[in-house]
Amino acid sequence: xQRVTQPEKLLSVFKGAPVELKCxxxxxxxxxxFWYVQYSRQRLQLLLRHISRESIKGFTADLNKGExxxxxKKPFAQEEDSAMYYCxxxxxxxxxxxxxxxxxxxxxx
Amino acid sequence: NAGVTxxxxxxxxxxxxxxxxQCAQDMNxxxxxxxxxxxxMGLRLIYYSASEGTTDKGxxxxxxxxxxxxxxxxxxxxxxxxxxxxxxxxxxxSGSGDRGKKLFFGSGTxxxxx
Numbered sequence: 001x002q003r004v005t006q007p008e009k010l011l012s013v014f015k016g017a018p019v020e021l022k023c024x025x026x027x028x029x030x031x032x033x034f035w036y037v038q039y040s041r042q043r044l045q046l047l048l049r050h051i052s053r054e055s056i057k058g059f060t061a062d063l064n065k066g067e068x069x070x071x072x073k074k075p076f077a078q079e080e081d082s083a084m085y086y087c088x089x090x091x092x093x094x095x096x097x098x099x100x101x102x103x104x105x106x107x108x109x
Numbered sequence: 110n111a112g113v114t115x116x117x118x119x120x121x122x123x124x125x126x127x128x129x130x131q132c133a134q135d136m137n138x139x140x141x142x143x144x145x146x147x148x149x150m151g152l153r154l155i156y157y158s159a160s161e162g163t164t165d166k167g168x169x170x171x172x173x174x175x176x177x178x179x180x181x182x183x184x185x186x187x188x189x190x191x192x193x194x195x196x197x198x199x200x201x202x203s204g205s206g207d208r209g210k211k212l213f214f215g216s217g218t219x220x221x222x223x
Contacts, residue, residue, distance in 0.1 A: 049210065
């Protein structure tokens with residue numbers, strides 16, 4: 001079974017402060033981890049994936065297999081970062097993308 | 110390109126009524142998915158279709174049926190709606206190299222069952 005846990009339903013951060021959205025996973029195979037984001041009145045979309053090892057909109061996430069985590073980080077929050085963030089898990093040859101319960105991030109001006 | 114198009118955007122049903130949610134994609138994707146989004150539950154996979162002519166159950170398939178009509182279209186049917194099916198439904202698709210990875214989502218259907 002594959003499972004994704006996002007412990008924070010809501011997270012409020014002041015503009016300019018660092019952001020960290022937590023994600024832990026459970027998967028018996030070789031995992032592929034993703035962060036999806038849903039901005040207000042927009043469609044859910046892929047933000048980043050661990051295999052790309054890239055920074056998107058200032059966000060980064062590192063896969064830590066030892067701690068089975070894939071936390072999303074940004075050093076300086078911006079107001080436009082306010083959105084719903086979902087961590088998601090798949091695997092090699094796996095058709096199913098499993099989502100966590102999501103974290104609603106609010107950036108306080 | 111429209112991407113993934115879902116209809117209707119909103120629907121209110123009475124318990125026991127049936128309806129079909131339509132989904133079409135114009136990206137020539139092989140894989141298509143139906144998810145439901147509930148507060149505190151995240152997105153849960155109802156059914157998916159890896160290719161035209163195939164469908165498989167996801168995490169919460171009970172009470173739903175699907176049809177992969179052709180490569181473009183993947184419909185979700187509620188035969189006898191129940192209040193527990195009140196939710197926001199999302200259709201998604203992904204290309205061959207990104208099956209179950211990079212999904213493109215529709216704008217959602219907000220369904221209320223009274």
